[in-house]
Amino acid sequence: MHPERQLCIIHSQLYINMKPLQELVRPNIWALKPYSCARDEFKGMKADVFLDANENPYPNGVNRYPDPLQEQLKQLISPMKGVPVGNIFLGNGSDEAIDLPFRIFCRPGKDNVVAIDPTYGMYEVCADVNDVEYRKVPLTADFDMDPDALLAACDDNTKIIFICSPNNPTGNAFQREKIEQVIKTFQGIVIVDEAYSDFSTQRPFRMDIAQYPNLIVLATFSKAWAAAGIRLGMAFASEDIIGLYNKVKYPYNVNVLTQAKAMEILGNATLLQRHISMILEERDALLKAMAFLPICKKVFATDANFFLARVTDANGIYKYLVQRGIIVRNRSRVNLCGDCLRITIGTKDENTKLLAALRQYV
Numbered sequence: 001m002h003p004e005r006q007l008c009i010i011h012s013q014l015y016i017n018m019k020p021l022q023e024l025v026r027p028n029i030w031a032l033k034p035y036s037c038a039r040d041e042f043k044g045m046k047a048d049v050f051l052d053a054n055e056n057p058y059p060n061g062v063n064r065y066p067d068p069l070q071e072q073l074k075q076l077i078s079p080m081k082g083v084p085v086g087n088i089f090l091g092n093g094s095d096e097a098i099d100l101p102f103r104i105f106c107r108p109g110k111d112n113v114v115a116i117d118p119t120y121g122m123y124e125v126c127a128d129v130n131d132v133e134y135r136k137v138p139l140t141a142d143f144d145m146d147p148d149a150l151l152a153a154c155d156d157n158t159k160i161i162f163i164c165s166p167n168n169p170t171g172n173a174f175q176r177e178k179i180e181q182v183i184k185t186f187q188g189i190v191i192v193d194e195a196y197s198d199f200s201t202q203r204p205f206r207m208d209i210a211q212y213p214n215l216i217v218l219a220t221f222s223k224a225w226a227a228a229g230i231r232l233g234m235a236f237a238s239e240d241i242i243g244l245y246n247k248v249k250y251p252y253n254v255n256v257l258t259q260a261k262a263m264e265i266l267g268n269a270t271l272l273q274r275h276i277s278m279i280l281e282e283r284d285a286l287l288k289a290m291a292f293l294p295i296c297k298k299v300f301a302t303d304a305n306f307f308l309a310r311v312t313d314a315n316g317i318y319k320y321l322v323q324r325g326i327i328v329r330n331r332s333r334v335n336l337c338g339d340c341l342r343i344t345i346g347t348k349d350e351n352t353k354l355l356a357a358l359r360q361y362v
């Protein structure tokens with residue numbers, strides 16, 4: 001055991017079983033001197049003449065570089081998410097928030113990450129891009145996760161465990177205690193992707209980052225916030241981990257238009273709640289109706305804005321729906337998801353069209 005390693009100190013609810021951060025971070029990243037952009041160097045003072053960044057001085061709404069750390073936007077996100085500004089990273093979709101931990105923690109060709117399977121495909125793609133071994137731990141036949149199996153798949157070079165809850169493509173959220181067991185036991189970083197947590201009744205893990213220094217929680221504007229087009233993802237973690245994200249990210253990673261649109265969207269929390277309740281209401285209705293269709297063998301319970309249905313012939317039904325202009329996701333080639341379609345909850349009108357088409361399938 002490393003002499004500096006602190007063993008499961010449970011002190012005022014703070015769980016520290018992780019290796020020292022410096023031991024987890026790639027040495028080149030720990031030593032990295034980040035790029036210092038013009039707007040990083042100038043801070044705090046009031047100024048109205050900006051001749052520091054070689055911009056075009058003629059205003060059109062986008063002639064200036066964006067705030068590299070998105071302070072104003074984080075000030076609005078912080079109370080909404082219940083997370084202090086210093087514990088928030090904002091990136092170009094969750095994609096950036098998923099990719100950066102590979103670049104921060106994983107030595108290409110040496111380290112590995114562990115993830116539940118099946119799950120969101122970008123974790124494996126980012127592992128492959130970064131030349132990092134990706135270890136898959138199968139869910140049970142009813143899509144539950146086994147924390148002991150996840151931990152058993154780790155070795156001394158495992159830097160990250162990925163848990164997506166509610167999980168994509170299965171739709172289910174995992175029991176808190178199972179996720180907690182992994183976070184408390186694993187000595188590396190645990191990433192819990194909560195892209196769909198607004199549709200779930202479970203308490204989100206982002207509330208617990210002060211308790212778990214090895215936890216990174218992901219969230220996105222692409223789902224409940226109805227803003228997939230602006231590409232804005234979030235990571236919530238300790239200030240030390242957020243510091244590493246900021247060190248490695250592109251200097252101006254969230255553009256001016258995205259920051260402005262996100263602030264506008266955050267001003268309308270009533271619409272967010274209305275969307276969520278309409279989607280949940282439609283989810284109930286669609287799941288019930290699907291279960292009665294002759295083509296439907298099983299509808300899996302869901303905590304997200306989509307669900308998985310096992311059907312009589314996923315490939316045939318998928319092609320039939322495409323011909324009718326209705327696109328769902330054919331997941332039948334995914335592990336444990338034989339003959340399964342993944343269906344996003346649409347508007348009442350869209351769901352009605354889907355059901356009508358499926359009733360006519362022979």
Ligand code: PMP
Binds near residue numbers: 095222
């Ligand atoms: N996480 C999960 C689990 C997802 O299913 C998706 C979208 N399919 C994302 C993240 C993507 O989020 P973003 O649009 O912020 O990149």
